[in-house]
Amino acid sequence: MGFEKGLIARWRRLLGVPIRWAIRWTAVYPAVRAFAPFVPIIALWALVAASGLFPPVFFPGPWEVLRAFGTLTYKGILPAYFEDSLVRLVAGVAAGVVLGIPLGVLVGLSRRAHAVCWPVLLFFQAIGDIAWLPLLLIWFGFGLTTMTFVIVYTVLFPIVLNTVLGVRSVPLELTRAAQSLGASRARIVAEVVIPGALPNIVTGLRNGLGYGWRALIAAEMIVGTSGIGFLMFDARRAGQVTEILLGMIVLGLLWYVVDGWLLAPLEDATVRRWGLVAT
Amino acid sequence: MKTLAIRRLSKTYFDPYAGAHVPATLDVSLDVQQGEFVSIVGPSGCGKTTLLNMIAGFIPPSAGEIVLDGRRVKGPGPDRGVVFQSFALFPWKTVLENVTFGLKMRGVRREERERVGREYVALVGLSGAEGRYPAELSGGMQQRVGVARALANNPDVLLMDEPFASVDAQTRMTLQEELTRIWQARRPTILFVTHDVEEAVFLANRVVVLSRAPGHVVAELSIPLPRPRAWATLVEDSAFKELVAQVLGLVRPT
Numbered sequence: 001m002g003f004e005k006g007l008i009a010r011w012r013r014l015l016g017v018p019i020r021w022a023i024r025w026t027a028v029y030p031a032v033r034a035f036a037p038f039v040p041i042i043a044l045w046a047l048v049a050a051s052g053l054f055p056p057v058f059f060p061g062p063w064e065v066l067r068a069f070g071t072l073t074y075k076g077i078l079p080a081y082f083e084d085s086l087v088r089l090v091a092g093v094a095a096g097v098v099l100g101i102p103l104g105v106l107v108g109l110s111r112r113a114h115a116v117c118w119p120v121l122l123f124f125q126a127i128g129d130i131a132w133l134p135l136l137l138i139w140f141g142f143g144l145t146t147m148t149f150v151i152v153y154t155v156l157f158p159i160v161l162n163t164v165l166g167v168r169s170v171p172l173e174l175t176r177a178a179q180s181l182g183a184s185r186a187r188i189v190a191e192v193v194i195p196g197a198l199p200n201i202v203t204g205l206r207n208g209l210g211y212g213w214r215a216l217i218a219a220e221m222i223v224g225t226s227g228i229g230f231l232m233f234d235a236r237r238a239g240q241v242t243e244i245l246l247g248m249i250v251l252g253l254l255w256y257v258v259d260g261w262l263l264a265p266l267e268d269a270t271v272r273r274w275g276l277v278a279t
Numbered sequence: 280m281k282t283l284a285i286r287r288l289s290k291t292y293f294d295p296y297a298g299a300h301v302p303a304t305l306d307v308s309l310d311v312q313q314g315e316f317v318s319i320v321g322p323s324g325c326g327k328t329t330l331l332n333m334i335a336g337f338i339p340p341s342a343g344e345i346v347l348d349g350r351r352v353k354g355p356g357p358d359r360g361v362v363f364q365s366f367a368l369f370p371w372k373t374v375l376e377n378v379t380f381g382l383k384m385r386g387v388r389r390e391e392r393e394r395v396g397r398e399y400v401a402l403v404g405l406s407g408a409e410g411r412y413p414a415e416l417s418g419g420m421q422q423r424v425g426v427a428r429a430l431a432n433n434p435d436v437l438l439m440d441e442p443f444a445s446v447d448a449q450t451r452m453t454l455q456e457e458l459t460r461i462w463q464a465r466r467p468t469i470l471f472v473t474h475d476v477e478e479a480v481f482l483a484n485r486v487v488v489l490s491r492a493p494g495h496v497v498a499e500l501s502i503p504l505p506r507p508r509a510w511a512t513l514v515e516d517s518a519f520k521e522l523v524a525q526v527l528g529l530v531r532p533t
Contacts, residue, residue: 171365171367173363173365173367174367174369176335176337176355176361176363176367177361177363177367177368177369177428178369178380178384179336179337179354179355179356180335180336180337180355180356180357180359180360180361180429181357181360181380181381181384181428181429181432182356182357182381182384182385182432183380183384184384187384191369191380192369195369195371196371198371270371273412274370274371274412274413274414275370275412275413275414275415276370276371276414
């Protein structure tokens with residue numbers, strides 16, 4: 001307990017205000033609780049690795065991966081690649097949110113926009129992000145444009161489609177109540193439609209982030225010159241199973257951080273607080 | 280005097296199953312004077328809610344017109360406050376933010392609208408709950424917020440669509456008594472739709488009885504019962520019982 005507290009205090013000093021805020025949300029115990037189920041998995045992994053059933057080159061144990069984490073962090077490769085991937089993801093999600101939410105609100109509100117856009121949206125949603133890669137590589141080559149396109153494309157659809165659903169699920173009576181209290185159309189959108197659609201928008205955000213992250217890794221494997229996806233694919237070329245495993249673990253961990261420090265607090269502060277979703 | 284005049288109002292729906300136009304209300308005419316409390320009763324499916332939705336401007340009438348204070352009603356507006364059966368509170372707004380929503384839409388300054396809001400929250404007996412969210416309140420409390428929200432906007436007429444139908448029986452009686460108290464204190468013009476005959480008689484100065492669908496006005500009765508009204512006394516009151524029996528006979532003709 002005391003040790004834990006000391007550790008937390010050290011991290012706080014190290015990482016400053018935004019992380020401090022995040023740590024407060026996660027608190028100490030949920031983090032421990034979230035880690036506990038992984039203990040047997042890691043134990044099993046260590047056991048199989050130690051048994052010598054597979055050559056260590058193909059099946060390294062947890063310690064090797066941890067050591068690779070230390071080495072790559074020390075060399076600065078892992079942090080740099082991680083940052084590259086994260087920046088791409090954040091940029092893609094930001095673009096997806098900026099484009100997706102207004103488009104979703106428009107399509108959700110306007111019958112005409114819905115008639116025009118909905119079939120098109122469904123069609124292009126069905127063409128997976130990766131399916132665009134051959135065409136994009138011919139058009140834009142192995143570069144940032146291709147990568148940006150893939151990630152924005154992937155993030156956009158879950159956000160748009162869920163926003164549309166959310167807008168359409170706002171009870172008619174709430175809109176009517178706002179109208180009879182003198183709200184203009186624009187005010188109704190801001191005060192009623194968007195907050196009412198928020199549970200679905202958060203779902204869209206969650207899906208968009210998840211798909212986007214996956215698409216980004218895939219794009220980095222094919223297109224990349226940096227990033228976690230590139231790290232893993234490059235390690236394959238060198239036969240470095242340890243680094244591949246490390247990349248996989250980083251992917252999983254990042255998702256936990258995004259969900260626990262970003263999406264869950266957002267939900268707690270809004271839709272859960274308002275009683276729009278079951279607690 | 281701001282009167283609400285409903286002239287020969289009809290609403291016809293297209294029923295895709297019957298493949299025909301089906302009338303919901305037929306030729307309803309009604310005048311409501313400023314400060315009156317009018318109940319509209321009728322059997323279920325008689326078009327009471329349709330009528331109220333037309334007056335609120337939520338749906339357009341097929342024929343006839345609604346005139347409020349000399350102006351023809353074309354759509355929803357803040358001159359007609361609505362209290363919904365489902366409460367229709369904004370879940371993402373606190374009690375005070377819900378109550379002051381109309382004032383905010385009118386551009387009233389924050390301090391001013393919070394002052395007015397607190398006054399109306401107190402009027403419906405919810406002082407202390409200003410900062411709570413609707414999901415944290417009981418059904419009865421939520422509808423108190425619904426009433427305060429509509430009243431705080433100071434409408435010319437308050438339209439109430441079976442507002443107490445979804446709360447439990449004891450709470451309903453309390454809310455009915457509270458509403459008569461508020462009406463006596465503030466004298467808002469109220470048009471109250473219900474299928475509950477006792478409720479209609481208990482609350483109103485005048486009861487309008489609609490027929491089975493397509494609804495039209497079959498009778499209007501004035502309710503001369505003294506105020507303040509309380510269930511404890513009225514439940515034994517012979518005049519009250521007689522009026523209830525009379526209205527019931529009109530709602531359910533044999």
